[in-house]
Amino acid sequence: MWLQEIxxxxxxxxxxxxxxxxxxxxxxxxxxxVYASSEFPVHRMQHYDLHGIxxxxxxxxxxxxxxxxxxxxxxxxxxxxxxxxxxxxxxRNIKLKAGGxxxxxxxxxxxxxxEDKQHLLILENAMIAQDVSIPVYFSKYxxxxxxxxxxxxxxxxxxxxxxxxAEALVNSIAxxxxxxxxxxxxxxxxxxxxxATIHGQLSGYNPSGNVPTVAIxxxxxxxxVAPELSFGADSNGSGVVVLLELLRLFSGLYSDQxxxxxxxxxxxxxxxxxxxxxxxxxxxxxxxxxxxxxxLQEVSYVMCLDTLxxxxxxxxxxxxxxxxxxxxxxxxxxxxxVGGALYPDTSIEGVHKKINLADDILGWxxxxxxxxRLPAFTLSTLKSHKDFRKFTITDTKENLNVDKLMENTDxxxxxxxxxxxxxxxxxxxxxxxxxxxxxxxxxSNYISSQARSPQLLSAKDxxxxxxxxxxxxxxxxxxxxTFAVPDKRDPDFQFYQNTGGTVxxxxxxxxxxxxxLTIAIxxxxxxxxxxxxxxxxxxxxxxxxxxxxxxxxx
Numbered sequence: 297m298w299l300q301e302i303x304x305x306x307x308x309x310x311x312x313x314x315x316x317x318x319x320x321x322x323x324x325x326x327x328x329x330v331y332a333s334s335e336f337p338v339h340r341m342q343h344y345d346l347h348g349i350x351x352x353x354x355x356x357x358x359x360x361x362x363x364x365x366x367x368x369x370x371x372x373x374x375x376x377x378x379x380x381x382x383x384x385x386x387x388r389n390i391k392l393k394a395g396g397x398x399x400x401x402x403x404x405x406x407x408x409x410x411e412d413k414q415h416l417l418i419l420e421n422a423m424i425a426q427d428v429s430i431p432v433y434f435s436k437y438x439x440x441x442x443x444x445x446x447x448x449x450x451x452x453x454x455x456x457x458x459x460x461x462a463e464a465l466v467n468s469i470a471x472x473x474x475x476x477x478x479x480x481x482x483x484x485x486x487x488x489x490x491x492a493t494i495h496g497q498l499s500g501y502n503p504s505g506n507v508p509t510v511a512i513x514x515x516x517x518x519x520x521v522a523p524e525l526s527f528g529a530d531s532n533g534s535g536v537v538v539l540l541e542l543l544r545l546f547s548g549l550y551s552d553q554x555x556x557x558x559x560x561x562x563x564x565x566x567x568x569x570x571x572x573x574x575x576x577x578x579x580x581x582x583x584x585x586x587x588x589x590x591x592l593q594e595v596s597y598v599m600c601l602d603t604l605x606x607x608x609x610x611x612x613x614x615x616x617x618x619x620x621x622x623x624x625x626x627x628x629x630x631x632x633x634v635g636g637a638l639y640p641d642t643s644i645e646g647v648h649k650k651i652n653l654a655d656d657i658l659g660w661x662x663x664x665x666x667x668x669r670l671p672a673f674t675l676s677t678l679k680s681h682k683d684f685r686k687f688t689i690t691d692t693k694e695n696l697n698v699d700k701l702m703e704n705t706d707x708x709x710x711x712x713x714x715x716x717x718x719x720x721x722x723x724x725x726x727x728x729x730x731x732x733x734x735x736x737x738x739x740s741n742y743i744s745s746q747a748r749s750p751q752l753l754s755a756k757d758x759x760x761x762x763x764x765x766x767x768x769x770x771x772x773x774x775x776x777x778t779f780a781v782p783d784k785r786d787p788d789f790q791f792y793q794n795t796g797g798t799v800x801x802x803x804x805x806x807x808x809x810x811x812x813l814t815i816a817i818x819x820x821x822x823x824x825x826x827x828x829x830x831x832x833x834x835x836x837x838x839x840x841x842x843x844x845x846x847x848x849x850x
Contacts, residue, residue: 406694496772515569523749
């Protein structure tokens with residue numbers, strides 16, 4: 297009687313659930329569920345179009361198996377590696393054959409050695425110069441991500457180094473794998489992108505009535521391999537800081553009729569400097585091609601400021617050597633004179649580079665003005681426009697030399713004041729009006745505390761652009777903003793969405809583990825089925841064995 301009741305119990309629903317599914321859940325579940333999934337913020341590589349040419353990576357979504365730098369072999373793999381291990385050759389191979397790339401940045405970029413920085417500069421330049429079809433993401437340093445990379449390298453790369461075939465088979469089954477997932481749609485064009493240029497002027501006075509103009513220009517955006525990692529403390533945060541300090545100093549002089557200069561001084565903070573100076577291009581078109589009068593009509597020269605805290609030299613870059621006695625030549629003489637008198641260790645040199653109209657990309661911002669036949673030059677501590685330090689994520693505020701920036705600001709301010717006021721000796725900005733270190737440090741910290749890649753600043757009512765506008769309004773009477781908007785039919789530039797996101801790293805088993813697990817589950821189910829179906833047979837055998845044992849003992 298009780299035997300039939302037991303058989304009925306085994307044939308019920310609940311025991312099937314307990315005997316079949318509960319063990320399966322135990323087998324499949326991870327040993328430590330906390331580490332089964334990890335989440336990290338990531339930053340996508342540059343993605344934009346310039347003059348119809350695609351730049352950067354074109355994809356965003358990822359759902360691929362993680363492989364190490366030495367173990368990937370198909371488009372189904374996402375290569376996960378540290379930045380220091382990635383080379384130009386390996387990147388070119390990955391972009392052609394792999395499915396994606398996830399790179400972990402060093403723990404502290406600011407403290408990298410000179411060799412590591414040079415390696416990163418060369419790698420960044422090579423990556424930016426290419427059109428990449430696969431998704432490329434960068435993640436800041438994380439101990440957990442470092443552990444995942446190490447696990448991928450050790451568990452997968454060394455699987456073939458086992459002592460025997462049996463051990464290799466066991467390792468291939470038991471090894472932990474990782475799935476890299478970034479849920480992102482196909483990047484769409486930013487339809488409302490605008491590049492802002494803020495400009496205004498201090499009005500000079502000349503009894504003769506003829507008041508010439510000096511223009512001071514600096515672009516405020518930055519550039520690097522990833523938009524959200526491009527802080528540009530030196531390039532071109534330093535150029536912006538020098539311009540704002542000149543604005544503060546000369547507005548104080550021009551506010552008093554006794555010290556008002558005989559030149560108009562135009563100040564302009566231009567956008568899109570890192571994408572072929574699109575802001576300057578639009579501003580020039582508005583000024584020179586409009587019916588209304590231009591503030592650049594009687595310009596003596598345009599002084600562009602770019603990367604002014606890198607080393608102990610200031611280079612005056614020109615497209616055409618200025619003639620003796622010209623305004624540009626006179627300013628250069630004052631620059632050399634002031635530099636030699638105040639800071640003998642700082643060399644002042646001129647660099648001549650012709651404009652190649654066949655090139656789509658201009659080297660320096662002054663070339664935009666030189667093309668329109670305006671006398672212009674760029675002051676920079678970089679000798680070449682090809683210097684990789686203009687386009688790097690290593691350009692952070694921790695690496696900014698504030699002392700050198702102070703010195704160069706002082707030299708430029710004194711040289712400009714000597715030219716405007718027609719003096720050739722003494723110090724214009726003395727004890728009462730002098731370079732303010734607090735002002736320079738505050739602006740440097742504020743500007744370099746946020747990523748300033750052009751696409752990040754192109755949204756409406758950008759906070760940084762608004763702050764610049766408020767500053768201009770504080771010192772100037774008639775500050776304005778002009779916007780460069782890409783043409784809908786033939787755009788000069790286009791930005792794309794999805795500059796960043798979140799990567800989910802899931803701990804998974806290899807495909808062979810799924811096969812082995814499936815076979816094990818099938819065998820287990822067959823065993824349970826046989827046990828339930830033939831329970832009476834098993835029970836009778838057990839009873840007979842027990843009875844025989846008792847009789848034998850008796």
